[in-house]
Amino acid sequence: MTEFALDTSVGLTIVVLFGIFWVVFGFWLGRKNKTHEDFALAGRNVGFAFAAATAMATWVTSNTTLVAPQLTYQFGIWGMIGYSFAALGLLLFAPMAKRIKKLLPNGYTSGDFVRLRYGQAAWWVFIIISVVYAFGWLISLGMAGGILLESLSGLDYHIGMTAILIICVGYTLFGGMRAVIATDFIQALIIIVGISAIAFWLINNVGLDSIHQNLSAEHPQLLDLLFPAAVMFLFNNIFFGLGEIFHSNVWWSRALSFKQGVAYKAYLTGGLMWLPIPIVTGFIALAAPQLGIFPPSADMIGPTVAAAVRGTTGAVLVFIVIFSALASSLDSLLAATSDLVTQDLFHKKLCPNASDKSLLRFNRYCILGLGVMTWLFCLPRIATLGALLNFAGAFVASTIWPIVLGLYSRRLSGGYAALAMAAGTGLGLVGYFMVGFYVAALISCAVSGLICALGVWRAQSLFDWQQLNEEGG
Amino acid sequence: MQLPELAFAILIIAALALSCLTPIILLALFVKDYFSKTIW
Numbered sequence: 001m002t003e004f005a006l007d008t009s010v011g012l013t014i015v016v017l018f019g020i021f022w023v024v025f026g027f028w029l030g031r032k033n034k035t036h037e038d039f040a041l042a043g044r045n046v047g048f049a050f051a052a053a054t055a056m057a058t059w060v061t062s063n064t065t066l067v068a069p070q071l072t073y074q075f076g077i078w079g080m081i082g083y084s085f086a087a088l089g090l091l092l093f094a095p096m097a098k099r100i101k102k103l104l105p106n107g108y109t110s111g112d113f114v115r116l117r118y119g120q121a122a123w124w125v126f127i128i129i130s131v132v133y134a135f136g137w138l139i140s141l142g143m144a145g146g147i148l149l150e151s152l153s154g155l156d157y158h159i160g161m162t163a164i165l166i167i168c169v170g171y172t173l174f175g176g177m178r179a180v181i182a183t184d185f186i187q188a189l190i191i192i193v194g195i196s197a198i199a200f201w202l203i204n205n206v207g208l209d210s211i212h213q214n215l216s217a218e219h220p221q222l223l224d225l226l227f228p229a230a231v232m233f234l235f236n237n238i239f240f241g242l243g244e245i246f247h248s249n250v251w252w253s254r255a256l257s258f259k260q261g262v263a264y265k266a267y268l269t270g271g272l273m274w275l276p277i278p279i280v281t282g283f284i285a286l287a288a289p290q291l292g293i294f295p296p297s298a299d300m301i302g303p304t305v306a307a308a309v310r311g312t313t314g315a316v317l318v319f320i321v322i323f324s325a326l327a328s329s330l331d332s333l334l335a336a337t338s339d340l341v342t343q344d345l346f347h348k349k350l351c352p353n354a355s356d357k358s359l360l361r362f363n364r365y366c367i368l369g370l371g372v373m374t375w376l377f378c379l380p381r382i383a384t385l386g387a388l389l390n391f392a393g394a395f396v397a398s399t400i401w402p403i404v405l406g407l408y409s410r411r412l413s414g415g416y417a418a419l420a421m422a423a424g425t426g427l428g429l430v431g432y433f434m435v436g437f438y439v440a441a442l443i444s445c446a447v448s449g450l451i452c453a454l455g456v457w458r459a460q461s462l463f464d465w466q467q468l469n470e471e472g473g
Numbered sequence: 474m475q476l477p478e479l480a481f482a483i484l485i486i487a488a489l490a491l492s493c494l495t496p497i498i499l500l501a502l503f504v505k506d507y508f509s510k511t512i513w
Binding site: 032042043045046047048049050052053056077081084178185188189192193195196199200203208209212213216220223224225226259269272273275276277279280283 | 474475476478481482484485488489491492493495498499500502503505506511512513
């Protein structure tokens, strides 16, 4: 095998062909978009099949395909089991999605909910958290695109990163949410078939017993059920996953775009379909020591093993799988973040009388602007994917209790919600820098929870749910 | 305490079996939505 599993020309050809297909498909789907609601929420009419697929595919990101194997390689068996517990986020969001649809029949974003439920102070804290998280995720996805192309085909990091951003911005810009959800369906099929095929090849070529024996003899800590840092990681990852899903407009805008009666079962099905994926991708990494593979960068362990087992075919397959995983999340994040900026900042703060046409135009400019900003942040390769991802844990885990209590309890006020999110994030970041990434989300969630409990206990008034039903979005 | 070989095999095979079910479920749901005209 040469230094790279794929020729640079093959890698480029795949990117160009996929790029053309997705952009043309996005353009074709975008023909039906007549209003801003069509563009941002697919007319609030997405059926069960597309809804379940988009829930699963969006949650399968570069983090699942690159970071889950990386964490398995570092933390062993708890790395992959801990990662799969992130499915809890989708499963627990299922009843919340149903309630969101009921409480905010005219809502557009998670920001809408926080503004109406908690007021301005909490809204500002929430928007800062959302923007930090969205950029952290966007940058990690853009970087993953560049790293993937470079490590598999030798193509320069900057060219690969630029290519995937152009493609995703292209089809999201033309097709809006409809294109995002329809491409997610196809990408979900590609991802799941691809990773299953690689795992089957590994079992056939290397063998489960052989992998277990090698790990027992040479790397017993990877099979250790009492690996302390790994157990801490498991709990941290649960709260991180809950925070990511509960607060992010990626998931709220989907809940609002699904047909009536679909949101609950779509998130439940999506979560169950997602659950085994980190275990399958993590298993691929556990075969690395047996195959004598020790990659220079831990986040490339999955692709390197796949390429080693199946040569060029494996490399092409893993290339397409990770490309699809990246695209399925990048497009969702571009669409959801641009909706948040358009609805929460432009429409509600700057231009309340904006026409439907201006909102549609501004939303498209936003997608373009977000793409350019992500590209600029991705230019320097600033951190490993895992480190970048876990930094955001301190931010998002602080939103879990304010969101849950905001949806189900009338007792938590805006002041306590704002304080809970701000203090949770601050102390979570202290934990991140002073202890380690694996406690950031835990500390953030615990601090926020304590403040919320105090707020509920000391409540002076009860919230009126009718205030959430804002006419005209 | 190490994960025994049998438990390791069950974990991986169960995860793989669930993964293989996913495309079948998604395609079946798509066909159902397509014929009942409820895709969008």
